[in-house]
Amino acid sequence: MTQHTYLDDLRHKSRVIKAISTPDRRFFCLRAVLSTRRCYRDPVPTTQSDLSTETDSPIGLTDLGRVRVLRALAEHRQLSRSELVSRTGLARATVSSIIYELTNGNLVQESAAADAAGTRTGRPPQALSLVPDSAYALGLDIAHDHVRAVLTNVVGTALWARTRPMAVDGDPERALGTAVQLIDSALEDFSVPREKILGLGAGFACPVDKDRRRLHAEGIMPGWVGVQPADELAGRTGLPVQIINDANAGVLAERRFGAARGCDNVVYLRLSTGIGAGTICDGRILLGHGGIAGELGHVIVEPHGTLCRCGNRGCLETIASPPAIADLLSRSWGREVTAAELPGLLSAGDRGTARAIEDAGDAVGAVLAITVMMLNPEMIVIGGDLAAARETLFEPIRRKLNRNTMVCHTEELRIVPSELGDSAGVRGAAALVLEGAPEALALSRAN
């Protein structure tokens, strides 16, 4: 089957399967994977009326079954047949039939793994999992000072990653050109068949509008005002492209691969040159009316403070971003201090650096306290460059949270560093594509 026929047929099938709801109600339509439009924010149809109005032809039960089985395996990595039955709600015979088909199609593999089903006697249960190289995803992290790319397999393992440091904010043409070069290199170096690429996810260090095409780049990435990066990247790569804010990408990655695995209520706070938060609430990403929720970096914490690039004064970003801390030290010491020097100064025991980071932690804690009172997360993951300061930063955050919230909000709250570090954004951008993998793989078997 040619790539053209494959994609066209999947697009048609996506219209049929779009309305299928899954037991956990976290179903993402295939259209997200196969078009340049981002779909990760779309609510899941959950009622019969939703289904009847959105479905334009009968839904194949086999398609639905495949999607449920593949989604369960994507979320839980390894499951026994019994676990698949309970997690999908399908009959045992249906699960067996689907597994037979999917293993024959080299999408699912079976192996002996006693740990997949706990302690049992007799024949060890067979663990079922996705075949890692059955599909791939590409991710981009387009930040203020670099372009990073990753190629992952369908289970999210990073197979190839590369970073190009560069000034991105004022030169979208060069940044996009670099991104395309990196993608070409990944595909060439790893010899991935292009028809196995599910799509490209691209994370940006600025808010992304709910129209799924536009950046709110004013004051943040000035050269990108008016640029539609999803269209640009799709046109240059020939791949389906979805775009996402970098903090939202971070929370997807930490929940899927990092510190927040298994957490349904988590806030990821990125403390870098830009500050922003991504939130998973009751298992779903929280984006808000315009798609720009989580801009905690521009919450005002000092009404008469430094002028911020957003046009306000005293935003959190003017206090708790590494460049802001470096500026503070520069003014104090009468010489230029760069953000890159901060880890070295801190580990050398410099009291001024520690104090500035503690003050940053105090301000971060004050903003997070409101977030915690509002959203009641079980975990806050701190990422970005400043997370390297660890307890110097974390201790004042905890202290402020304890002081500014109710006990019931913080007694079970965990505040942890990012496990994925610099790669959270790019891994999350690829994870955005992988959200649609079960539907894409299920429909590919239907052809």
Ligand SMILES: [Zn+2]
């Ligand atoms: Zn601001």
